[in-house]
Amino acid sequence: MTAWAFAQGASVDLTGRPRRLLLLTMALAGCAAAAAVSVISYNIDELGAGVDAVLVGWITLAYVLCGLLAWSRRPESRFGRLMVAAGFGPLLSRLSEVDEGLPQTVGVVCVLLPVVLFLHVFVAYPSGRLEGLLERVVIVAGYTSAIGFGLVGMMLGPSEWNSVIEVVSRPGAGDVMLDAGRIAVVAVALAALCLLAARARASGRALRRSLVRVCFALAVVTGALTVLSRLLDLPAAEPIKWIAFALIGLAPVLLLLGFLRAHLARSAVADLFVELRAEPAPADIQDALARALRDPSLTLVYWLPEFGGYADLDGREVDVRERGVGRAVTLIDRGGAHVAALLHDPALGDEPELLGAVTAAAGMALENGRLQAELRARLEELKGSRARIVDASQAERKRLERNLHDGAQQRLVALSLELDLLEEQLGPNTGASRRLDVLRRQVAVSLEELRELAGGLHPAVVTAHGLAVALEELAAHAPVPVRLTVTIEGRLPETLEVAAYYLVSESLANIGKHARASSATIDVTRHNGEVVVEVVDDGVGGADTERGSGLRGLADRVEALGGRLRVWSPRAGGTTVRAEIPCGL
Amino acid sequence: VIAEDSVLLREGVTRILGDAGIEVVGSCETAEDLLLKVRSYAPDVAIVDIRLPPTHTDEGLRAALEIRARHPGVAVLVLSQYVQVALAMKLLADSAEGVGYLLKDRIGNVKDFIGAVRRVEAGGTAIDPIIVSTLLDKRRSDDPLGALTPREREVLVLMAEGSSNQGIADKLVLTLRAVERYVSSIFTKLGLPSSGSESRRVHAVLLYLRS
Numbered sequence: 001m002t003a004w005a006f007a008q009g010a011s012v013d014l015t016g017r018p019r020r021l022l023l024l025t026m027a028l029a030g031c032a033a034a035a036a037v038s039v040i041s042y043n044i045d046e047l048g049a050g051v052d053a054v055l056v057g058w059i060t061l062a063y064v065l066c067g068l069l070a071w072s073r074r075p076e077s078r079f080g081r082l083m084v085a086a087g088f089g090p091l092l093s094r095l096s097e098v099d100e101g102l103p104q105t106v107g108v109v110c111v112l113l114p115v116v117l118f119l120h121v122f123v124a125y126p127s128g129r130l131e132g133l134l135e136r137v138v139i140v141a142g143y144t145s146a147i148g149f150g151l152v153g154m155m156l157g158p159s160e161w162n163s164v165i166e167v168v169s170r171p172g173a174g175d176v177m178l179d180a181g182r183i184a185v186v187a188v189a190l191a192a193l194c195l196l197a198a199r200a201r202a203s204g205r206a207l208r209r210s211l212v213r214v215c216f217a218l219a220v221v222t223g224a225l226t227v228l229s230r231l232l233d234l235p236a237a238e239p240i241k242w243i244a245f246a247l248i249g250l251a252p253v254l255l256l257l258g259f260l261r262a263h264l265a266r267s268a269v270a271d272l273f274v275e276l277r278a279e280p281a282p283a284d285i286q287d288a289l290a291r292a293l294r295d296p297s298l299t300l301v302y303w304l305p306e307f308g309g310y311a312d313l314d315g316r317e318v319d320v321r322e323r324g325v326g327r328a329v330t331l332i333d334r335g336g337a338h339v340a341a342l343l344h345d346p347a348l349g350d351e352p353e354l355l356g357a358v359t360a361a362a363g364m365a366l367e368n369g370r371l372q373a374e375l376r377a378r379l380e381e382l383k384g385s386r387a388r389i390v391d392a393s394q395a396e397r398k399r400l401e402r403n404l405h406d407g408a409q410q411r412l413v414a415l416s417l418e419l420d421l422l423e424e425q426l427g428p429n430t431g432a433s434r435r436l437d438v439l440r441r442q443v444a445v446s447l448e449e450l451r452e453l454a455g456g457l458h459p460a461v462v463t464a465h466g467l468a469v470a471l472e473e474l475a476a477h478a479p480v481p482v483r484l485t486v487t488i489e490g491r492l493p494e495t496l497e498v499a500a501y502y503l504v505s506e507s508l509a510n511i512g513k514h515a516r517a518s519s520a521t522i523d524v525t526r527h528n529g530e531v532v533v534e535v536v537d538d539g540v541g542g543a544d545t546e547r548g549s550g551l552r553g554l555a556d557r558v559e560a561l562g563g564r565l566r567v568w569s570p571r572a573g574g575t576t577v578r579a580e581i582p583c584g585l
Numbered sequence: 586v587i588a589e590d591s592v593l594l595r596e597g598v599t600r601i602l603g604d605a606g607i608e609v610v611g612s613c614e615t616a617e618d619l620l621l622k623v624r625s626y627a628p629d630v631a632i633v634d635i636r637l638p639p640t641h642t643d644e645g646l647r648a649a650l651e652i653r654a655r656h657p658g659v660a661v662l663v664l665s666q667y668v669q670v671a672l673a674m675k676l677l678a679d680s681a682e683g684v685g686y687l688l689k690d691r692i693g694n695v696k697d698f699i700g701a702v703r704r705v706e707a708g709g710t711a712i713d714p715i716i717v718s719t720l721l722d723k724r725r726s727d728d729p730l731g732a733l734t735p736r737e738r739e740v741l742v743l744m745a746e747g748s749s750n751q752g753i754a755d756k757l758v759l760t761l762r763a764v765e766r767y768v769s770s771i772f773t774k775l776g777l778p779s780s781g782s783e784s785r786r787v788h789a790v791l792l793y794l795r796s
Contacts, residue, residue, distance in 0.1 A: 416693030463643035
């Protein structure tokens with residue numbers, strides 16, 4: 001009795017993970033109940049009381065312990081608590097066999113309660129909740145008729161039992177009420193059987209669940225027969241009862257096995273996470289999901305935003321709303337947008353946590369993959385646009401340089417030629433010839449400036465005569481003695497040559513400005529399909545690679561070509577500027 | 586023969602050469618045309634712009650090198666808008682005989698330009714002063730050039746540009762003997778053998794300066 005109240009109270013109060021002390025107390029109460037019910041059953045003066053005692057004791061123990069296990073592992077599910085409650089049912093029922101007024105009254109009132117409790121457990125499997133209205137009606141009807149008829153029957157003082165709540169002594173009517181209760185409970189059991197059968201049809205092929213359901217169904221049938229055997233003189237009533245008890249006792253074992261399987265499934269989810277972290281191919285993702293959910297028929301379909309629909313791995317469109325027979329759909333959405341969907345066995349709906357975890361893992365992996373693909377695409381695009389910008393600016397500078405050379409430069413040279421001829425015609429030392437000489441000098445200065453301007457716009461000599469020729473000139477004009485080594489034969493792509501030229505030019509300018517070096521070396525080599533340009537000085541080092549806009553600009557140029565620019569500049573250790581540019585040759 | 590793609594300059598050069606009594610037997614715009622004309626006219630000098638159509642890159646230089654290889658009797662004067670030591674040295678790779686490399690701007694100074702054309706024609710050398718000064722300004726770790734006196738330096742510059750001893754003497758207002766003394770002193774200080782013709786001398790000096 002106290003255990004029953006305890007169980008009820010606990011199930012109301014606790015929604016989180018039950019405390020260990022409570023579980024322990026409940027387990028002990030369960031053991032005590034099992035012992036009590038065995039003792040009571042053993043003392044009944046009936047044939048086979050020993051078998052009865054063992055079976056009923058086992059049932060009590062099995063339900064209470066399995067229920068506690070389920071409760072502690074899955075506190076969010078009501079199923080565990082329901083099983084614990086059901087475990088104490090047989091004790092209440094068997095109190096009817098105690099020849100004392102109060103316990104016998106309680107026992108007789110509750111004599112059918114265990115049947116309804118077990119029905120409740122079976123129907124509520126696996127979530128612990130009664131999902132449909134019909135199920136709720138059936139179970140509520142079961143409890144009402146079991147307790148109601150028992151209560152009314154005992155108030156009327158039935159012939160067979162001591163009742164402490166007898167109001168009027170109408171033994172005949174009391175017996176009828178108790179029998180009516182039995183018939184009502186059998187009817188409820190049959191209704192529950194129909195519900196189970198209907199659910200089994202709708203459900204998938206998971207063997208374990210069908211096994212549990214078959215066990216349930218047989219238990220219900222044999223249980224109903226046992227109840228009926230009290231009314232009708234059925235042959236072989238005892239063996240049927242034992243079969244019923246055995247089946248009822250078997251159910252928690254099957255449930256426990258299923259629970260362990262579900263536990264394994266959770267570790268499968270952990271495996272899935274590890275597997276998906278390695279960026280698998282889409283087909284591998286589908287296989288991994290199928291393994292984790294133990295559903296080989298699972299299909300992964302991807303959401304294609306541009307088509308507004310789902311497609312499978314072969315690219316065939318799949319309408320997820322149009323479910324085939326025995327198929328269920330779980331959508332994988334991230335951030336309010338569709339990502340993919342799983343087409344799977346509807347039986348997986350019985351394990352919502354597993355399905356949820358797998359869906360979440362898959363969603364994360366798919367989203368990751370999509371983001372990475374997008375990132376890569378953007379990076380590629382960025383690289384392309386960077387290269388295009390460098391190309392475009394180079395082309396523009398080249399055009400300007402050509403225009404300066406072909407236009408202004410030639411005209412100025414021709415002009416200075418004319419001035420010279422004019423000066424000769426005028427003869428020396430006239431005022432006009434002196435003025436002409438001044439003009440000629442100005443033209444010469446303009447030409448000089450123009451040449452510098454054109455050279456700054458685009459190193460035409462690089463385009464015309466190659467990197468080696470152009471670098472020699474840079475080395476000749478360098479602020480410190482330079483050892484130049486170019487081991488590349490032939491020409492390289494123009495953008496690459498220009499980038500290398502500017503790299504050397506800027507590095508030499510930096511050496512002149514900051515390095516206080518006494519010498520420098522320039523090496524241009526080809527190595528593993530890359531052109532390596534290295535400028536090394538023996539100066540003071542400590543170059544600031546971040547602030548120098550010149551170096552930054554060089555890095556942009558080099559990176560736009562898919563290369564890398566690195567600068568080593570330890571204090572008092574000289575400076576090394578090294579560019580590695582893929583030359584695609 | 587003149588190869589120059591700017592009409593203005595081509596006409597200008599033709600005129601100043603004509604005024605100086607040098608006959609221009611042909612002028613053209615492209616390198617191909619130039620080689621054809623050199624072959625048919627066998628001129629004394631070919632004046633070549635380094636940048637010629639179609640790509641305006643190194644057609645002129647390649648044509649000049651080809652003339653040097655195939656027609657050793659034809660002197661070549663290359664006009665360039667780049668001040669490129671490496672290009673000048675390409676031209677001078679084998680010898681300095683009958684070769685000139687001038688910045689285009691030099692045309693503006695008619696007297697010097699005509700002088701260069703005549704020098705090249707006579708088998709001499711004409712190297713642009715900027716090339717020479719670049720070479721002289723080039724920084725070296727152990728510089729024997731520092732051992733030269735300022736006067737010797739002046740002589741060296743003129744020598745490298747291709748001036749003859751007489752030319753140097755005229756420019757620096759020295760006697761021929763004094764110039765010869767300076768020259769041998771320079772060669773000793775730089776550790777060069779002082780034998781051979783003037784163009785060989787230029788070649789040796791330029792190679793030395795470049796190294």
